[in-house]
Amino acid sequence: MTTTTLPAAQDRPRTYLVRTLGCQMNVHDSEHMAGLLEELGLVAARPEDAAAERADVIVINTCAVRENAADRLYGNLGRLARLKRENPGMQIAVGGCLAQKDRAGIVERAPWVDVVFGTHNIDALPVLLERARHNARAEVEIAESLQVFPSTLPTRRESVYAGWVSISVGCNNTCTFCIVPHLRGKERDRRPGEILAEVGALVDEGAIEVTLLGQNVNSYGVEFGDRQAFAKLLRAVGAVPGIERVRFTSPHPAAFTDDVIEAMAATPTVMPQLHMPLQSGSDRILRAMRRSYRSTKFLGILERVRAAMPHAAITTDIIVGFPGETEEDFEQTLRVVEESRFSSAFTFQYSPRPGTPAYELEPLPKAVVQERYERLVELQERISLEENQAQVGRTVEVLVAEGEGRKDGESRRVSGRAADNRLVHLALPARLAGLGAEGGADPRLAEALDPELPRPGDLVEVEVTYGAPHHLVADSALQGRTYRVRRTRAGDAWAQRERVKAGLAQEEHSHGPTAVPGVPVPLGLPVVRTALA
Numbered sequence: 053m054t055t056t057t058l059p060a061a062q063d064r065p066r067t068y069l070v071r072t073l074g075c076q077m078n079v080h081d082s083e084h085m086a087g088l089l090e091e092l093g094l095v096a097a098r099p100e101d102a103a104a105e106r107a108d109v110i111v112i113n114t115c116a117v118r119e120n121a122a123d124r125l126y127g128n129l130g131r132l133a134r135l136k137r138e139n140p141g142m143q144i145a146v147g148g149c150l151a152q153k154d155r156a157g158i159v160e161r162a163p164w165v166d167v168v169f170g171t172h173n174i175d176a177l178p179v180l181l182e183r184a185r186h187n188a189r190a191e192v193e194i195a196e197s198l199q200v201f202p203s204t205l206p207t208r209r210e211s212v213y214a215g216w217v218s219i220s221v222g223c224n225n226t227c228t229f230c231i232v233p234h235l236r237g238k239e240r241d242r243r244p245g246e247i248l249a250e251v252g253a254l255v256d257e258g259a260i261e262v263t264l265l266g267q268n269v270n271s272y273g274v275e276f277g278d279r280q281a282f283a284k285l286l287r288a289v290g291a292v293p294g295i296e297r298v299r300f301t302s303p304h305p306a307a308f309t310d311d312v313i314e315a316m317a318a319t320p321t322v323m324p325q326l327h328m329p330l331q332s333g334s335d336r337i338l339r340a341m342r343r344s345y346r347s348t349k350f351l352g353i354l355e356r357v358r359a360a361m362p363h364a365a366i367t368t369d370i371i372v373g374f375p376g377e378t379e380e381d382f383e384q385t386l387r388v389v390e391e392s393r394f395s396s397a398f399t400f401q402y403s404p405r406p407g408t409p410a411y412e413l414e415p416l417p418k419a420v421v422q423e424r425y426e427r428l429v430e431l432q433e434r435i436s437l438e439e440n441q442a443q444v445g446r447t448v449e450v451l452v453a454e455g456e457g458r459k460d461g462e463s464r465r466v467s468g469r470a471a472d473n474r475l476v477h478l479a480l481p482a483r484l485a486g487l488g489a490e491g492g493a494d495p496r497l498a499e500a501l502d503p504e505l506p507r508p509g510d511l512v513e514v515e516v517t518y519g520a521p522h523h524l525v526a527d528s529a530l531q532g533r534t535y536r537v538r539r540t541r542a543g544d545a546w547a548q549r550e551r552v553k554a555g556l557a558q559e560e561h562s563h564g565p566t567a568v569p570g571v572p573v574p575l576g577l578p579v580v581r582t583a584l585a
């Protein structure tokens with residue numbers, strides 16, 4: 053029977069675990085939370101302990117976008133209540149968008165929670181944990197506006213070969229279904245120099261891929277009055293020595309300008325991939341959603357992107373069942389999806405969120421929404437399959453990843469992302485199949501590394517041999533066709549980190565500049581900012 057009690061804390065460093073719910077912004081914020089806890093002297097719980105939620109500090113970084121977001125949080129907290137009864141020294145902290153929204157309500161509903169902090173004061177986590185432990189009572193601290201730009205906080209990155217870099221936080225749009233502006237505030241832009249410095253630091257640590265993050269990256273620069281700032285930033289980040297792949301999320305069709313398409317096409321390291329949220333194909337519904345573009349403009353952008361980058365993969369977000377959506381409106385969504393030929397789509401049933409302008413609107417019957425949702429998924433599945441089947445025979449370069457291929461073990465493949473961000477499962481040469489499967493030392497960490505054995509972070513050139521709705525298969529190595537491994541600094545960085553974990557090497561890692569809690573770090577905005585400092 054696996055024990056759930058933790059050994060006494062005084063005999064070992066305290067451990068932590070950060071659980072992330074929601075979007076990429078939250079994934080990156082969780083990396084800052086982990087960095088802050090490591091700066092406090094805690095260490096990440098081992099994978100087997102994390103799986104059993106055995107840690108001294110457990111942080112849940114919440115999302116508020118979906119209806120079931122609250123169910124997921126309180127479901128998690130219910131399970132942790134028992135663990136905390138068995139480990140009274142354990143601390144539970146709740147952060148992120150639902151914490152920003154529900155505040156002290158979380159402690160009222162789950163009094164075993166020790167700390168509640170918001171989206172604007174991630175930096176307060178260490179102090180609040182210490183204070184809660186010292187005063188033996190829950191600490192709830194929510195800031196109404198950003199205290200410290202998250203990117204200046206210590207960061208424990210999930211991956212060594214690819215990293216997230218925030219370019220802005222918050223959003224100036226007011227989409228009527230969306231709670232984000234309410235919880236993350238107005239858009240705040242980082243100065244380009246700071247972003248380039250962070251990308252440079254990431255590359256120095258071994259990364260070859262970076263994803264620029266913002267709720268609405270296209271309006272980047274609005275705060276310092278430069279409408280072309282995002283296109284310039286793409287070119288500049290793409291020119292950072294050592295960077296091989298630049299991605300970004302999320303753009304907004306209303307602010308998506310041709311200079312961005314030109315920058316993507318002209319900068320070889322900017323990947324031919326675009327995630328462009330459509331939400332609805334009906335102009336009437338787009339107006340009701342307060343999404344200031346119409347289907348013609350949306351399709352026009354896709355046409356110009358494909359003219360400039362014929363192999364670009366385009367994905368999207370679509371909401372079905374927005375209040376007032378008629379069958380004709382929904383037919384428009386199906387029409388735009390058919391014309392857009394998305395390689396994949398995140399499809400959602402409308403979820404009323406308290407605090408959003410659309411919350412008071414009369415919802416559609418669940419059965420109607422469900423039936424439309426199924427029709428949309430069926431259509432997109434067909435298109436995704438056709439678009440992926442069209443990739444068969446193409447030569448692609450795959451950035452080998454960790455944990456992308458659930459079936460890799462039994463399928464004797466490794467997985468990763470092609471330049472267009474499609475998921476590829478690729479076969480190793482037959483002579484390598486099963487290498488390392490018998491346990492023992494990881495052959496990818498061997499001094500005399502087999503030249504055809506890729507490590508996470510390395511790049512492998514292969515030929516696509518099969519297209520499925522949600523992934524590609526490249527078994528060209530087994531068919532005597534294209535298979536070339538290109539070693540990278542990212543693969544070296546991955547191997548070094550794994551050797552440290554395995555006790556085969558010493559750690560050479562820093563968490564970036566030290567942030568002094570409570571002391572505002574200059575956000576790098578033009579002098580107008582002095583008012584805030």
Ligand code: SF4
Nearest residue numbers: 223225227230232267
């Ligand atoms: S652009 Fe709209 S959907 Fe996206 S974060 Fe802003 S308000 Fe929400």
